[in-house]
Amino acid sequence: MYINGKWIDSESGKTREIINPYNQEIIATAAEGNEKDTKDAIQAARQTFDEGSWSTLPANERGEFVYQIGQLIRRDSQELAELETLDTGKTIQESRDDMADIANVFLYFGGLADKNGGEIVKSPFPDSESKVVREPVGVCGQITPWNYPLLQAAWKIAPALAAGNTIVVKPSEITPLTTVKVFQLIEEAGIPKGVANLVLGAGVSTGAELSANHHVDLISFTGGMETGKTIMQAASHNVKKIALELGGKNPNIVFADADFETAVDQALNAVFFHAGQVCSAGARLLVEESIHDEFVEALIERTKRIKLGNGFDESTQSGPLISAEHLAKVEQYVEIGEKEGATLAVGGKRPNDSELQNGFFYLPTIFTNCTNDMRIVQEEVFGPVLTVETFQSKEEAVKLANDTIYGLAGAVWTQDLNKADFIATRLRMGTVWINDFHPYFAQAPWGGYKQSGIGRELGQQGMEEYTEVKHIYRNKQPEPIHWFR
Numbered sequence: 001m002y003i004n005g006k007w008i009d010s011e012s013g014k015t016r017e018i019i020n021p022y023n024q025e026i027i028a029t030a031a032e033g034n035e036k037d038t039k040d041a042i043q044a045a046r047q048t049f050d051e052g053s054w055s056t057l058p059a060n061e062r063g064e065f066v067y068q069i070g071q072l073i074r075r076d077s078q079e080l081a082e083l084e085t086l087d088t089g090k091t092i093q094e095s096r097d098d099m100a101d102i103a104n105v106f107l108y109f110g111g112l113a114d115k116n117g118g119e120i121v122k123s124p125f126p127d128s129e130s131k132v133v134r135e136p137v138g139v140c141g142q143i144t145p146w147n148y149p150l151l152q153a154a155w156k157i158a159p160a161l162a163a164g165n166t167i168v169v170k171p172s173e174i175t176p177l178t179t180v181k182v183f184q185l186i187e188e189a190g191i192p193k194g195v196a197n198l199v200l201g202a203g204v205s206t207g208a209e210l211s212a213n214h215h216v217d218l219i220s221f222t223g224g225m226e227t228g229k230t231i232m233q234a235a236s237h238n239v240k241k242i243a244l245e246l247g248g249k250n251p252n253i254v255f256a257d258a259d260f261e262t263a264v265d266q267a268l269n270a271v272f273f274h275a276g277q278v279c280s281a282g283a284r285l286l287v288e289e290s291i292h293d294e295f296v297e298a299l300i301e302r303t304k305r306i307k308l309g310n311g312f313d314e315s316t317q318s319g320p321l322i323s324a325e326h327l328a329k330v331e332q333y334v335e336i337g338e339k340e341g342a343t344l345a346v347g348g349k350r351p352n353d354s355e356l357q358n359g360f361f362y363l364p365t366i367f368t369n370c371t372n373d374m375r376i377v378q379e380e381v382f383g384p385v386l387t388v389e390t391f392q393s394k395e396e397a398v399k400l401a402n403d404t405i406y407g408l409a410g411a412v413w414t415q416d417l418n419k420a421d422f423i424a425t426r427l428r429m430g431t432v433w434i435n436d437f438h439p440y441f442a443q444a445p446w447g448g449y450k451q452s453g454i455g456r457e458l459g460q461q462g463m464e465e466y467t468e469v470k471h472i473y474r475n476k477q478p479e480p481i482h483w484f485r
């Protein structure tokens with residue numbers, strides 16, 4: 001762990017073994033922090049913020065530090081990608097793409113640091129001036145998940161530092177490797193001690209302390225919806241600001257006039273990329289009734305050909321699930337789908353290949369004949385499981401797509417731009433893709449409607465989450481007003 005500029009073991013001396021989900025081998029031993037370690041990290045961040053040297057540093061200088069971290073990530077991107085694949089099982093190409101995105105996020109927020117100089121407001125009172133400025137929030141707790149360990153951390157660390165906050169980061173206890181490495185780069189970039197702190201450990205101890213502690217001003221969390229609700233409650237004790245990036249059950253709407261080959265190809269990518277362990281996975285396929293049979297037949301044929309394997313093998317198309325617990329959860333959902341009467345069209349079990357027996361692999365799975373009242377359609381499986389439903393009109397497609405507690409992302413495939421616009425404006429989701437699936441980048445905001453979250457990451461909005469707005473009013477001609485004579 002990295003607290004107040006020093007690398008330390010946990011106070012209790014406890015450690016946790018980190019395993020490779022591809023073969024269950026132990027790949028590292030990490031410190032297992034507790035509440036006391038977390039309090040120490042918070043105290044360092046609090047003291048550093050209150051002392052003010054970071055928050056009042058000229059914004060362009062802070063930006064240079066953040067930019068420098070981005071350059072160091074670029075320099076070490078191959079090593080970082082290898083660590084990410086070792087820790088998560090995702091393919092090495094996915095990890096390389098993640099590292100390129102991550103470096104860009106630091107470069108973008110480094111550049112944005114000095115771009116908001118505040119604004120002058122026209123005061124209604126004579127001889128006065130009024131300006132609105134943005135200031136850092138203070139001490140920010142940042143809790144991240146295992147599916148995109150470093151990417152989700154980067155979306156929080158870069159804007160928080162650029163805006164002048166001090167931070168305590170807690171990565172998922174099962175995938176801490178790349179976050180630890182980036183803290184080494186943060187140190188190398190010369191970020192002053194106490195500004196950026198790292199604690200490792202379980203959610204129920206370190207994460208819970210960060211969420212409840214009164215010296216933390218903002219908690220930013222990416223993870224599951226139930227954890228998000230717990231954090232929201234804990235944060236209420238001192239009315240912390242909160243930013244929540246939670247789950248999704250995202251519709252992928254395909255009209256009959258879409259380019260068939262592209263829509264099939266991208267429907268596979270939408271749901272099976274990273275074994276479906278993506279918050280914005282297109283896990284609900286809504287296909288226009290007239291092309292249903294042909295579309296599903298093509299999907300099944302392509303699904304059978306997906307090559308599972310070792311993420312370091314360049315020919316592997318999909319890696320394992322993250323853990324035995326998660327594999328059991330996916331298996332349970334498939335059982336639920338079958339009991340509910342959905343038709344298991346392909347997959348629905350672990351693979352037989354001998355090479356895959358030590359990893360947490362599950363075959364890409366498709367359920368047809370699904371209806372919106374089924375749990376397999378409504379609940380986030382977070383694995384390689386697709387449900388298929390049909391629609392007959394654009395109005396019905398919107399109704400089905402929006403019929404969920406989530407509102408993270410969705411896509412529409414059609415060559416009719418008016419139809420695309422109709423869908424895009426009516427989907428109650430933070431991101432809508434037209435004739436594409438999955439793009440996200442540093443310049444555009446990301447976040448959810450409804451129970452998919454609160455607040456936005458990335459883009460200018462992602463920076464604003466880490467600021468307070470202050471109105472400064474100056475009376476240029478003060479004189480008595482004689483209200484109380």
Ligand SMILES: NC(=O)c1ccc[n+]([C@@H]2O[C@H](COP(=O)([O-])OP(=O)(O)OC[C@H]3O[C@@H](n4cnc5c(N)ncnc54)[C@H](O)[C@@H]3O)[C@@H](O)[C@H]2O)c1
Nearest residue numbers: 144145146171172203204207208223224227245246247279
């Ligand atoms: N919206 C997004 O951008 C986005 C991105 C990635 C992942 N996700 C979501 O993340 C989930 C998968 O990630 P996960 O399984 O790691 O989620 P999780 O909620 O189990 O854990 C996320 C983090 O929260 C911590 N945590 C657990 N209990 C806690 C508690 N009581 N108090 C404080 N912290 C606690 C964990 O240690 C971990 O660091 C999925 O639901 C996925 O949709 C969302």
Ligand SMILES: C[N+](C)(C)CC=O
Nearest residue numbers: 147148277278279280
């Ligand atoms: C936000 N994203 C798509 C990078 C990861 C979601 O799990």
